[in-house]
Amino acid sequence: MTRRAVHAASDGPLRLAVLEHYGETFGVDDKPWQAWRLADAPAQPGTHDVLMSDGEADEAVIARVAAAGATLIETDREGGQWIDTVRSPMGTWVFSVAADTDQPHSPAFVAVLLACMSLHFPAHDALCLARAWEPASADWPSDFARFPHVRHAALVAPEQGAAPFAPCPALGLYVVVPSADWIERLAPLNVPTVQLRFKSDDPAAVRAEIARAAKAMQGSSSRLFINDHWQAAIDYRAANGGEQSGIYGIHLGQEDLDDADLDAIRASGLRLGVSTHGYAEMLRVAAIRPSYLALGAIFPTTTKAMPTQPQGMGRFRAYVKLMQPVIPSLVGIGGVNAANMREVLAVGVGSAAVVRAVTEAGDVPAAVAHLVSLFPTA
DSSP: OOOOOOBOOOOHHHHHHHHHHHHHHHOOOSSOOEEEEGGGSOSSOOTTEEEEEESOOOHHHHHHHHHHTOEEEEEEEETTEEEEEEEETTEEEEEEEEOOSSOTTOHHHHHHHHHHHHTTOOHHHHHHHHHHOOTTOOSOOOOGGGSOEEEETOSSOTTSOOOOOOOOOOOEEEEEESSHHHHHHHGGGTOSEEEEOOOOSOHHHHHHHHHHHHHHHTTOSOEEEEESOHHHHHHHHHHTTGGGGSOOEEEEOHHHHTTSOHHHHHHHTOEEEEEEOSHHHHHHHHTTOOSEEEEOOOSOOSSSOOSSOOOHHHHHHHHHHHHTTTSOOEEEOSSOOTTTHHHHHTTTOSEEEESHHHHTOSSHHHHHHHHHHTSOOO
8 A cells, every 4th residue: 555645744825925925035936845854754745845954864765765856854853953954956955053942844944944945946945944933933034043054064163153354344335356457447436345257277367366466456545355275365465565565355155264374364364255156154153253244246247157046125124134244345246237226225234346347337437437337335
């Protein structure tokens, strides 16, 4: 006799309330998500199925769920904490959070988890929201202390503290350009913040480009961040007067963090900015106390391949509300231009990054002046 699959217990009214309250803000998936206790799950789960295990699942189960494109959540208890391992087509994340109930997957947890996945949050972000959700509340989570800690891929162990990186003020207009030639063009315009995003695997070419950009910034009121090439930036700064070198900071993407020597960057005095694309990434990066967070991509962008769909203004507002008390310097990024700049700044961030709004402008000085004018005056 074929075993019949049985859905995990879920608080139906709560799930419906979350979808009704936030559906317009975040959008709702056309196909509903379903949750199953592992012992009661269908033999052949689908891409909108979430299987939940009390404790570790065996390798055969993990492989079966992965092959189906489904999501698996394994939950263990360690003392007063839940340890959640989230396996989905977007990778594996491990979190720890205070256990405020005796059930690893309570009906309220399941309801919020499924609702958030229906609101287009990936499984690892939906897990963070479900764990942070206030009991008997309809408010979107914004209390940082309730959110989980990232255990994998952690940048610092949850039980360890990290010294903060040097702080940043509000960075204002933040122009990202691909070459030192562009930095030289922007230096006389006193753009508040610029970033050199020079892509090359040639160490000599990287060092030469950084040197040109840094020399262009000396004596300028602009702040220069170097994307990715942290070691070359540290070396140049150390050999050329430290704070007077023309280099203000380093910007890293999520993919760069694992290989970067964060202690060396911190010790150099350089500021550190990091790109983030959702709750799990923000929580991961917050643990190292960077100088600023870049939040996005807010709008569609063609300047680089993004790991996630455009976040939209609803998510951007939620991210800012959560992170601003923790990391005050925030940058809105991704598809920002003169037409939407005021909307981005109205959320309360002190900086917004642009690329094509400057690099594709017919009159660069006029474009920069107009973009700067959109920022509120002190």
